[in-house]
Every structure is written in structure tokens, then in C-alpha cells.
Amino acid sequence: MWRALRAAPLPLALVAxxxxxxxxxxxxxxxxxxxxxxxxxxxxxxxxSVAARRLPSWLVAPLSVAGLAGFTAWSLRVSADAAGLPGSxxxxxxxxxxxxxxRLLTAMIPVEPTPDTVLVPLxxxxxxxxxxxxxxxxxxxxxLGYLPPALLYAGxxxxxxxxxxxxxxxTVAFAAVAALGLAVPSGxxxxxxxxxxxxxxxxxxxxxxARLAATATAGLVVVVGLAAAVGPVVAGRVDExxxxxxxxxxxxxxxxxxxxxxxxxxxxxxxxxxxLLDVATERPGAPTGAPGPAGSPAGPPGxxxxxxxxxxxxxxxxxxxxxxxxxxxxxxxxxNAGRILPAAQPAPxxxxxTVRQEITVADLSGRLLPAxxxxxxxxxxxxxxxxxxxxxxxxxxxxxGLRYTVTSAxxxxxxxxxxxxxxxxxxxxxxxxxVADGVPDPMRRLAxxxxxxxxxxxxxxxxxxxxxxxxxxxxxxxxSGHAYPNLGFFLFGPRNGGGQRGTSExxxxxxxxxxxxxxxxxxxxxxxSSSGTGPVRAADAFAWPEVLFSGLGWVAFxxxxxxxxxxxxxxxxxxxxxxxPPPLEVPEPTVEPTQTPPxxxxxxxxVDSGGxxxxxxxxxxxxxxxxxxxxxxxxxxxLRRARSRARLSTGGPxxxxxxxxxxxxxxxxxxxxxxxxxxAATEVxxxxxxxxxxxxxxxxxRTAGAADPAADAVPPDLAELAGLLNQLAFAPGAAAAEQADxxxxxxxxxxxxxxxxxxxxxxxxxxxHPGPLRWxx
Numbered sequence: 096m097w098r099a100l101r102a103a104p105l106p107l108a109l110v111a112x113x114x115x116x117x118x119x120x121x122x123x124x125x126x127x128x129x130x131x132x133x134x135x136x137x138x139x140x141x142x143x144s145v146a147a148r149r150l151p152s153w154l155v156a157p158l159s160v161a162g163l164a165g166f167t168a169w170s171l172r173v174s175a176d177a178a179g180l181p182g183s184x185x186x187x188x189x190x191x192x193x194x195x196x197x198r199l200l201t202a203m204i205p206v207e208p209t210p211d212t213v214l215v216p217l218x219x220x221x222x223x224x225x226x227x228x229x230x231x232x233x234x235x236x237x238x239l240g241y242l243p244p245a246l247l248y249a250g251x252x253x254x255x256x257x258x259x260x261x262x263x264x265x266t267v268a269f270a271a272v273a274a275l276g277l278a279v280p281s282g283x284x285x286x287x288x289x290x291x292x293x294x295x296x297x298x299x300x301x302x303x304x305a306r307l308a309a310t311a312t313a314g315l316v317v318v319v320g321l322a323a324a325v326g327p328v329v330a331g332r333v334d335e336x337x338x339x340x341x342x343x344x345x346x347x348x349x350x351x352x353x354x355x356x357x358x359x360x361x362x363x364x365x366x367x368x369x370x371l372l373d374v375a376t377e378r379p380g381a382p383t384g385a386p387g388p389a390g391s392p393a394g395p396p397g398x399x400x401x402x403x404x405x406x407x408x409x410x411x412x413x414x415x416x417x418x419x420x421x422x423x424x425x426x427x428x429x430x431n432a433g434r435i436l437p438a439a440q441p442a443p444x445x446x447x448x449t450v451r452q453e454i455t456v457a458d459l460s461g462r463l464l465p466a467x468x469x470x471x472x473x474x475x476x477x478x479x480x481x482x483x484x485x486x487x488x489x490x491x492x493x494x495x496g497l498r499y500t501v502t503s504a505x506x507x508x509x510x511x512x513x514x515x516x517x518x519x520x521x522x523x524x525x526x527x528x529x530v531a532d533g534v535p536d537p538m539r540r541l542a543x544x545x546x547x548x549x550x551x552x553x554x555x556x557x558x559x560x561x562x563x564x565x566x567x568x569x570x571x572x573x574x575s576g577h578a579y580p581n582l583g584f585f586l587f588g589p590r591n592g593g594g595q596r597g598t599s600e601x602x603x604x605x606x607x608x609x610x611x612x613x614x615x616x617x618x619x620x621x622x623x624s625s626s627g628t629g630p631v632r633a634a635d636a637f638a639w640p641e642v643l644f645s646g647l648g649w650v651a652f653x654x655x656x657x658x659x660x661x662x663x664x665x666x667x668x669x670x671x672x673x674x675x676p677p678p679l680e681v682p683e684p685t686v687e688p689t690q691t692p693p694x695x696x697x698x699x700x701x702v703d704s705g706g707x708x709x710x711x712x713x714x715x716x717x718x719x720x721x722x723x724x725x726x727x728x729x730x731x732x733x734l735r736r737a738r739s740r741a742r743l744s745t746g747g748p749x750x751x752x753x754x755x756x757x758x759x760x761x762x763x764x765x766x767x768x769x770x771x772x773x774x775a776a777t778e779v780x781x782x783x784x785x786x787x788x789x790x791x792x793x794x795x796x797r798t799a800g801a802a803d804p805a806a807d808a809v810p811p812d813l814a815e816l817a818g819l820l821n822q823l824a825f826a827p828g829a830a831a832a833e834q835a836d837x838x839x840x841x842x843x844x845x846x847x848x849x850x851x852x853x854x855x856x857x858x859x860x861x862x863x864h865p866g867p868l869r870w871x872x
Contacts, residue, residue, distance in 0.1 A: 105231060106141050108276030112244035113137035113224045115269045121218055122259035125435060127206040127291070128177060129213055132170045133220045139166050140224030144232060152233060163221045170209040170217055172647045178209045178434050179474040198431045200341050200727040203480055204258045207433020212241055216251075233277075236377040241273055242375040256339040307388035353461045353488070354411045356621045357423050360638055361602040369635030372456040372465060374594035376408055376627040378448060408450070409651075410631065411622040412463045414484035418611075420531035421578040423604060423619050427481035429488050436471050436480055442648045444509040449502065456497040459628070462488040465606075465623065467503040475499035499525065510648040514645040518552040518616055526617040527643060534612065535583045541669060542612035555613045556642045556652055563654035566665045568596040577604035587665065595665060599655060603638035616643040620651070697838040739868060743839040748830035749823050756820050759783060761867040762846045766790060766853065776817035781815050783845065790852035797854070 117133025126131075139817045143159045152156075156443040168184060175187045182190075193211035196209045233241025246271055252262060295309060359434035363369070415423040441447050450467045459465070464478060476499035490495075520528070545562055549555045567585070573593075577600055586600040588594020603619045610617040623635045641649040685866050742754025760779070763770055768786040770779045819838050823830055850861050 109227045110137045111272045116248045116251045119262045119265045128208040136220040140221045141228045144228030159225045192836045203432040211763035256337045317499035362635040363633035364571040369633040370457045371459040371633040375452040375453045408625045411468045415619045429479035432480040446507040451502045466501040472502040474766045513553045524616045542609045546613040560652045561655045564656045570596045572598040599637040602654045606640040728863045748835035752838045755838040759840040776820045780813035780817040811841045816841045
């Protein structure tokens with residue numbers, strides 16, 4: 096008995112080390128189930144090793160793995176029952192083994208302990224306990240046996256990352272337990288005998304003891320040195336935010352059908368009797384006769400909290416916040432979630448009603464999971480959740496017959512605060528205020544017209560809602576589309592040509608775009624209207640816009656016309672584009688009647704019409720034409736000068752040398768002596784020398800030997816420039832800045848000499864010739 100008590104501290108220490116890993120990891124889990132399961136894995140793994148300590152070592156691992164299989168199966172069944180997940184143990188185990196790691200790293204915080212989120216921690220804890228017990232108890236290497244629990248604990252802290260408070264007390268407890276396990280004797284049985292130096296000669300014994308002391312001292316120095324070197328670095332990182340491993344794992348994604356479910360509205364409208372869902376709704380403790388929020392849909396577009404007296408239910412499928420001028424998209428980041436979803440704080444003064452629904456999927460496809468806003472608890476289906484929009488998906492996809500329950504907190508804002516409510520602004524809502532480029536001008540003018548007489552945000556939203564409801568018609572056969580051209584045709588197209596009518600897709604998208612143009616943060620929601628109990632068919636699918644108000648949250652609006660209302664033509668209330676104002680007519684002054692003057696003899700004088708005379712008009716036109724021509728010539732000269740400056744002074748040495756050569760070849764083309772593309776650089780240099788000599792000879796014959804310093808200057812040697820160009824071709828990086836300066840000087844001297852040898856009128860055209868601006872090398 097005494098020996099057993101003496102041997103107990105080390106196994107207890109190993110159990111505690113592994114169990115503390117469950118405490119550290121349990122900080123991001125909901126409830127304490129994971130911690131209890133990890134403690135059970137720690138106890139089971141160490142007890143198996145202790146019970147089998149007299150068996151051969153090769154037999155311990157199979158026994159421990161068998162114990163791991165039994166404990167894991169029991170744990171998965173317990174976690175599945177606690178989470179309310181359907182399916183047999185084999186199905187649950189296969190799904191957890193296949194998706195354990197990705198779901199653990201993509202699950203929403205706090206993580207619900209479900210089979211797929213507890214499998215990896217349980218297996219890791221059991222294996223760490225097994226390795227620690229075998230090394231520490233059987234081999235007697237206690238410190239080495241601490242390595243598996245230490246690595247497991249570090250992995251748990253890394254997985255938690257910045258998603259929980261610092262694990263101060265678990266870490267302190269881990270170090271204290273490890274020290275206690277080292278300090279307490281293990282009590283391992285063994286033959287008592289003399290020390291290791293017994294029987295050695297005194298000299299050898301002293302040498303062995305000195306070597307042991309030196310080794311221990313060196314080890315102590317190394318430990319102290321590492322602590323001194325690493326300690327400040329570790330201390331300096333105490334306040335830094337840990338790395339979140341979730342950023343390296345891609346959360347569940349949706350396909351294009353679920354990314355833009357707005358395009359499904361027209362298809363559902365053409366098949367109105369298709370059954371998509373079966374719904375049963377309960378409202379425990381719901382208030383009766385409570386009015387819905389202003390701006391909420393009347394009639395089919397009901398809300399879970401809208402018009403409780405009519406008991407209509409609005410089931411939300413997706414929230415679309417991103418618009419690029421072509422497509423509205425969900426743009427959500429879904430995280431795997433458990434049965435309990437994160438709760439949000441309701442808006443001040445809002446009424447929150449609990450709505451519980453049992454939904455059975457019929458012909459609805461995709462991954463988006465319908466639910467009343469805002470879901471708080473989901474049972475019967477594994478879901479991923481986007482807390483920003485409150486939408487759900489089932490990563491495996493919807494299947495006919497899928498049945499699940501959703502408990503939602505339907506929020507109704509205080510109607511009395513809407514009229515004076517403001518809308519938020521800034522980076523936090525930039526996503527729902529962004530207006531993509533390419534908005535048609537008529538749409539901008541319509542938004543400005545609706546907003547100019549309505550300063551308050553709610554008044555602007557109500558004006559857009561009223562305009563759409565009064566001027567447009569809902570039809571089932573309208574083509575799908577909500578890009579700018581589609582919305583422009585819907586808003587302003589001819590009524591007899593298919594314009595000014597559409598499905599709820601166009602109504603909701605037009606409201607959202609006009610709202611953003613008016614400074615309102617808007618989004619589009621796709622969902623279904625239900626009476627609360629019974630089938631939900633394709634005819635019940637529709638889209639509606641929502642506006643975000645400060646302190647009130649998202650408020651739904653209904654731009655759809657009432658069934659019995661006859662829409663008015665848009666032209667009656669929409670002001671067209673302003674035309675150029677007509678010239679002001681100055682009324683002639685009223686003159687009192689006077690006595691008619693007597694007729695006078697003499698030639699009749701022409702009547703002055705008051706306009707400009709013909710010479711003035713001709714002179715003004717000629718002057719304007721001359722100014723225009725002069726402006727064009729000045730612009731050409733400036734562009735030519737800028738082109739030459741860029742070639743000779745911009746870029747590296749190699750670019751400048753090539754630019755200098757281009758200046759020479761362009762000058763030859765201006766002089767009527769273009770060079771062929773098949774000539775070598777040296778041949779071009781020789782042709783340039785001959786062209787300059789011919790031009791000078793012609794000028795001398797024409798001017799009878801009149802002196803011109805520029806034309807008679809010594810011509811530069813372009814062979815040097817050709818050599819630099821050849822060097823650049825064979826060694827592009829060998830050119831120096833001095834060589835580039837020399838090339839620019841040679842090119843400038845040659846161009847100046849060749850231009851000076853031309854006739855005076857050609858010299859004038861030389862600087863404004865547009866050829867070098869368009870000639871290709």
C-alpha cells in the first residue's frame with residue numbers, strides 16, 4: 096500500500112498536465128463538455144499504462160488504442176446527443192473523422208462541442224497521455240515524458256489564439272504540476288545497491304565526481320543563459336495579439352447560385368405552384384395585435400415581427416450587401432456553428448419576439464438555409480453562420496425531406512423613432528453605401544429629385560418606396576436582371592415596350608440603388624412569405640430592400656405596388672433632363688405715342704439691323720482661324736521638343752543611347768533620306784554623313800557661298816554613336832552615364848547641322864512636323 100501511494104504522484108501529475116490542456120482549449124468552447132471529455136481521456140490513457148506496467152511494452156499500445164476507440168465512441172455519442180444531431184454512431188463517427196480538423200478551425204466562437212469538434216482534441220489528449228506515461232513511468236525519463244503534454248498544451252493555446260482571454264492560471268498550474276512531479280520521488284521499484292562510483296579507486300572516483308559537477312554546472316549555465324536571452328523576447332511579446340490559425344483555413348463557401356439568389360426570383364415566378372418548404376411556426380409568449388414597423392410590407396411581404404395581428408411570417412434566405420453595377424452578391428463569411436448561435440444586443444426600445452419554426456425542405460435547392468431573422472438556435476442540421484448578416488447555410492447542401500428547427504429573435508424597432516432617426520456613415524458601413532461606377536444619368540436625376548424635398552433619411556426612403564409603388568407594375572414574366580442597363584430599362588423604358596414593369600427583383604434592386612445614391616445604407620434580402628403554418632411555394636418567394644438606421648438596425652421597406660392600384664406613367668412625375676435654357680427675350684420699352692413726323696425729301700437710308708458688319712465677321716473668322724493654326728503649331732513644337740528631351744535625358748544609359756540614335760534616324764527621314772531597316776549601324780552612320788554633305792553642297796550652290804556658322808560647322812562623327820549602339824546591343828548593361836551624355840551630344844550636333852543645311856522654309860516646318868510623334872522605330 097505504501098509503495099502504491101509513493102508511486103501515485105507522478106501518474107497524477109501526468110493526468111493533470113493533459114487535463115489542463117482541456118481547460119486551456121475549453122475557453123473557446125460553449126459549456127464544459129469538452130473539458131470533461133479531455134479529463135476523461137487523460138485519466139483513461141494514464142490508467143491503462145499504469146495497469147499494464149507489468150506487461151511487455153509492445154502490448155501496451157494495442158490495449159491503449161482499444162481503450163481509445165471505446166472512449167471515443169462513447170464521447171462522440173454523448174456530444175451528438177447533447178447537440179441534437181441526427182444519425183447513427185457510424186455516420187456521426189465517419190463525418191467527424193472526415194471533417195474534424197477543418198471544422199475545428201472554421202467553427203464559430205464559442206465552439207459547440209459536437210462530434211467533429213471534439214474528436215481531434217480527444218484523440219490528441221489520449222495519445223499524449225499514453226506517450227507521457229510510457230516514457231515517464233516505464234522508462235523513468237520523467238522530464239522527457241513531459242514533452243507530449245507540453246506540446247499538446249502549446250497546440251491548444253495556438254488553436255485558441257486571440258479568441259479568448261490569456262490562459263494565465265492554467266499555464267501557472269501546468270508549470271507547478273510539472274515541478275511537483277519532478278520533486279516527488281517516483282517510487283519505482285529497483286534493487287538497492289551502492290552508488291555508481293562505488294568500488295572505484297579514489298582518484299578515478301574524484302575525477303568522475305568532478306566531471307559530473309562540471310557537467311551540471313555547464314547545464315545550469317546554459318539554462319540561465321537561455322533564460323536571459325529568450326526571456327526579454329518572450330516578455331516583449333506578452334502584449335502582442337496572438338496569431339489566429341483560422342485565417343489560414345478557408346471557411347465553407349457557396350456556389351454562384353447561392354451567392355446571388357436574386358436571379359432565382361424570375362424562375363420561381365414562372366412556376367408559382369412549386370412547393371419549396373413546409374413550415375410550422377410557434378410564437379411562445381408573443382404579443383397580440385402589435386403593430387409592425389413603418390415601412391414594412393403590407394400583404395404578402397410580412398415579417399416575423401411585422402403585423403403580428405396578421406400573423407404573417409417573413410422567412411429570410413439570403414442577405415445581399417455587395418453590388419458592382421452588374422450583380423448583387425451575398426459576400427458572407429460563414430463559420431461552422433453549433434446548435435446555439437451568438438446572440439446580438441437588440442436595439443434600444445426594440446421589441447423582441449421569439450419565433451420557433453420547424454421547416455421541412457421540399458424542392459428548394461442550394462446551400463442557403465431559410466430562417467426567420469435573427470436565428471439563435473438551430474437543431475436537426477449542421478449549419479454554418481454569418482453573424483454580420485444573420486444568414487445560415489448547410490455546407491452539405493439541402494436535400495428533400497431535410498427537417499430542422501430554428502428558434503429566432505425577431506426584432507421590431509420602435510416606430511416612433513424612425514421619423515427622426517439618422518443613418519450611420521464611415522468605413523463601417525462603406526460596404527452598404529458603395530455605388531459602383533456607371534450609374535445612368537436618369538437614375539441619378541431621379542434619386543436627386545426624390546431626395547431634394549425630403550431631408551430626413553426616413554423621408555427619403557419612404558419617398559423612394561412610394562415612387563416605385565405608384566409608377567410600376569409587378570408581372571411574373573419579366574426577364575431576370577438587375578444590372579444598371581436592366582434597372583434603367585425598368586425605370587425609364589417605354590411602357591408599351593416592356594419597360595416600367597418587373598418582378599420583386601427589379602423593385603428591390605432599384606430601391607437599393609436609388610437609396611445609396613441618396614446617401615442611405617441599403618441592402619437587398621431574398622426570402623419567402625408564409626402564413627406561419629403550411630407549404631411555402633415558389634409564388635411566395637420575393638425580394639425586399641432594407642435600410643440601416645442608427646440605433647434601430649435594419650428596417651424593411653416594401654416598394655411593391657398594391658394589387659388594386661393602377662400605376663401612373665413615370666413621365667407624369669419624373670422631370671426629364673434639363674435642356675439648354677432659351678435665350679432671354681428683352682421686352683421692348685413702351686413708348687408713348689407722339690405726333691407723326693412730317694415726311695422729308697431725300698434718298699432713302701438703309702435700315703440698320705443692329706448686327707455685325709460683314710468685314711468684322713470676315714476679319715474675326717480669319718483671326719480665329721489663324722489663332723487656331725498657331726495653337727496647333729505651338730502644340731506640335733512643344734510635343735516634339737518634349738519627345739526629344741525624353742529620349743535624350745530620361746531612363747538609363749542604354750535607353751538614352753537608343754533615344755539618341757532615334758533622333759538621328761528621325762532627322763534623316765525629315766531630310767528626305769530615310770534609312771532602311773536592314774542596314775547596320777555603321778552603314779547608317781555613313782549614310783548620315785553623306786546626307787549632310789549633300790545638303791551642305793546644295794545649300795552652298797543655292798546661296799552662292801553665303802556664310803552660315805551652324806551649317807558650315809564641322810560635322811560630328813556618327814561612327815562613335817554607331818559604336819555605342821552596337822555595344823548596347825551586345826552588352827545591354829555595360830553602358831555608362833558618360834557614354835549616354837556623349838551620345839546625346841553627338842545626336843544633337845548632327846541634327847542641328849542637318850537642319851541648318853535645309854532651306855529656310857524647311858527649317859520652319861522641321862520643328863512642327865508631326866512625323867516623329869507617330870513614326871515607329
